[in-house]
Amino acid sequence: xxxxxxxxxxxxxxxxxxxxxxxxxxxxxxxxxxxxxxxxxxxxxxxxxxxxxxxxxxxxxxxxxxxxxxxxxxxxxxxxxxxxxxxxxxxxxxxxxxxxxxxxxxxxxxxxxxxxxxxxxxxxxxxxxxxxxxxxxxxxxxxxxxxxxxxxxxxxxxxxxxxxxxxxxxxxxxxxxxxxxxxxxxxxxxxxxxxxxxxxxxxxxxxxxxxxxxxxxxxxxxxxxxxxxxxxxxxxxxxxxxxxxxxxxxxxxxxxxxxxxxxxxxxxxxxxxxxxxxxxx
Amino acid sequence: xxxxxxxxxxxxxxxxxxxxxxxxxxxxxxxxxxxxxxxxxxxxxxxxxxxxxxxxxxxxxxxxxxxxxxxxxxxxxxxxxxxxxxxxxxxxxxxxxxxxxxxxxxxxxxxxxxxxxxxxxxxxxxxxxxxxxxxxxxxxxxxxxxxxxxxxxxxxxxxxxxxxxxxxxxxxxxxxxxxxxxxxxxxxxxxxxxxxxxxxxxxxxxxxxxxxxxxxxxxxxxxxxxxxxxxxxxxxxxxxxxxxxxxxxxxxxxxxxxxxxxxxxxxxxxxxxxxxxxxxxxxx
Numbered sequence: 001x002x003x004x005x006x007x008x009x010x011x012x013x014x015x016x017x018x019x020x021x022x023x024x025x026x027x028x029x030x031x032x033x034x035x036x037x038x039x040x041x042x043x044x045x046x047x048x049x050x051x052x053x054x055x056x057x058x059x060x061x062x063x064x065x066x067x068x069x070x071x072x073x074x075x076x077x078x079x080x081x082x083x084x085x086x087x088x089x090x091x092x093x094x095x096x097x098x099x100x101x102x103x104x105x106x107x108x109x110x111x112x113x114x115x116x117x118x119x120x121x122x123x124x125x126x127x128x129x130x131x132x133x134x135x136x137x138x139x140x141x142x143x144x145x146x147x148x149x150x151x152x153x154x155x156x157x158x159x160x161x162x163x164x165x166x167x168x169x170x171x172x173x174x175x176x177x178x179x180x181x182x183x184x185x186x187x188x189x190x191x192x193x194x195x196x197x198x199x200x201x202x203x204x205x206x207x208x209x210x211x212x213x214x215x216x217x218x219x220x221x222x223x224x225x226x227x228x229x230x231x232x233x234x235x236x237x238x239x240x241x242x243x244x245x246x247x248x249x250x251x252x253x254x255x256x257x258x259x260x261x262x263x264x265x266x267x268x269x270x271x272x273x274x275x276x277x278x279x280x281x
Numbered sequence: 282x283x284x285x286x287x288x289x290x291x292x293x294x295x296x297x298x299x300x301x302x303x304x305x306x307x308x309x310x311x312x313x314x315x316x317x318x319x320x321x322x323x324x325x326x327x328x329x330x331x332x333x334x335x336x337x338x339x340x341x342x343x344x345x346x347x348x349x350x351x352x353x354x355x356x357x358x359x360x361x362x363x364x365x366x367x368x369x370x371x372x373x374x375x376x377x378x379x380x381x382x383x384x385x386x387x388x389x390x391x392x393x394x395x396x397x398x399x400x401x402x403x404x405x406x407x408x409x410x411x412x413x414x415x416x417x418x419x420x421x422x423x424x425x426x427x428x429x430x431x432x433x434x435x436x437x438x439x440x441x442x443x444x445x446x447x448x449x450x451x452x453x454x455x456x457x458x459x460x461x462x463x464x465x466x467x468x469x470x471x472x473x474x475x476x477x478x479x480x481x482x483x484x485x486x487x488x489x490x491x492x493x494x495x496x497x498x499x500x501x502x503x504x505x506x507x508x509x510x511x512x513x514x515x516x517x518x519x520x521x522x523x524x525x526x527x528x529x530x531x532x533x534x535x536x537x538x539x540x541x542x543x544x545x546x547x548x549x550x551x552x553x554x555x556x557x558x559x560x561x562x563x564x565x
Binding site: 274 | 282302367378470540
């Protein structure tokens with residue numbers, strides 16, 4: 001009897017109203033996504049004739065068409081850019097965080113603060129001069145024009161996360177290693193790196209998310225179709241295939257797959273990274 | 282020694298461009314011009330008399346206000362509701378669902394909303410017709426009245442779940458006994474929300490405010506993809522105006538001046554965030 005009363009108190013009118021609101025919100029998010037997937041199997045007539053219905057004739061070949069009409073190239077470019085950015089950010093940020101932790105006194109703090117200043121800067125502010133710079137050093141319109149700025153703009157937040165983790169590593173192992181005559185590089189490689197797997201996972205996931213989805217730099221610094229990444233490629237794709245909506249949507253699904261899979265497997269790292277950084281793309 | 286690569290990267294690709302940008306803002310040049318001409322404060326004078334700047338700032342402010350109300354305000358309420366014991370069973374699933382839009386790329390989200398807003402066969406208009414509200418159907422992105430808010434709505438759809446997630450993390454850190462004590466005292470859920478949850482998450486409240494406001498003042502992708510600033514200049518925002526001035530009207534000097542304006546606005550906002558964050562770390 002007592003539990004029943006308690007239950008009723010937990011679930012009053014207010015809760016029912018909220019439950020309905022929550023479910024409507026979930027539908028507002030899920031339905032459009034479901035709709036993309038569904039429409040990606042339709043041809044133009046299928047979408048135009050019946051926007052809401054399930055496909056009458058399924059067109060899985062939309063995916064093949066999308067892939068062959070350019071998405072494959074964009075996918076490859078995005079993969080290269082994202083992987084290169086991940087490697088760069090992981091190496092440089094752990095190096096810098098290690099260096100900052102090793103430096104005694106003021107200098108380390110000053111360098112760390114200098115890195116953090118990068119956080120204050122919106123990429124929008126640097127777009128024009130970066131464009132001029134990349135043109136000058138003749139890497140504009142190459143994959144490097146994305147990779148190098150991406151690394152630079154991901155560094156501050158990554159260094160911040162890695163440093164916070166490094167500070168927590170006990171000094172005993174390190175002192176023992178120094179007595180054994182280990183060099184700093186060996187300490188970095190054999191003590192700090194192996195211990196920092198969880199934070200590295202977060203850095204990798206957040207960098208992948210950024211690199212795969214970044215749009216502004218990618219659209220401004222690159223104009224030849226052969227080296228476009230997926231977010232920019234999709235736009236071109238849409239302009240080129242005005243009426244073949246099904247194919248465009250198949251392309252959109254393909255574009256979302258890698259990060260969605262990454263999210264499913266590494267939800268913890270994702271949430272931790274987003275909360276720690278509180279800085280999104 | 283270990284910090285040299287990072288400093289090189291930041292120096293070359295972040296700080297050097299920033300300094301260059303300041304220099305550019307006093308010059309006049311095009312993308313192809315070999316020399317840059319010094320024009321002193323002329324670009325800044327143009328800035329003050331440029332009507333599009335005013336439109337842009339107003340749109341950025343609209344973006345910020347709606348984002349504060351929906352992402353921060355409603356996001357906080359949403360987080361509190363999701364953390365309520367009544368929804369303990371379904372909260373994890375809902376949390377993941379609300380977070381999905383955050384992980385999608387901006388391009389995909391914008392293309393999706395092009396289909397949603399499409400006047401002939403878009404989801405929004407056909408939904409309105411289906412429920413008998415034909416009178417409300419609109420050319421969402423094509424009319425001056427609705428275009429800006431339609432663009433703003435896309436960001437709310439994408440980011441509210443993210444902000445709510447930040448609040449959930451903050452709410453989970455609140456000691457449970459505060460709530461239990463209040464419940465014993467007979468405080469209603471609404472009272473508990475205003476007297477316990479809100480004051481306890483005020484740090485995060487502050488962080489998300491800065492986050493959404495600086496996001497609103499740097500927004501570029503959504504209007505660039507969805508409307509290109511149009512119809513007319515109805516959806517023009519600062520960074521899009523900067524982009525068009527620089528790369529389309531080929532007036533790089535003045536575009537740099539607009540960039541300086543964005544820089545000043547966002548630098549002020551993020552230094553406030555930065556120092557409050559630093560303070561929070563010291564407290565903890």
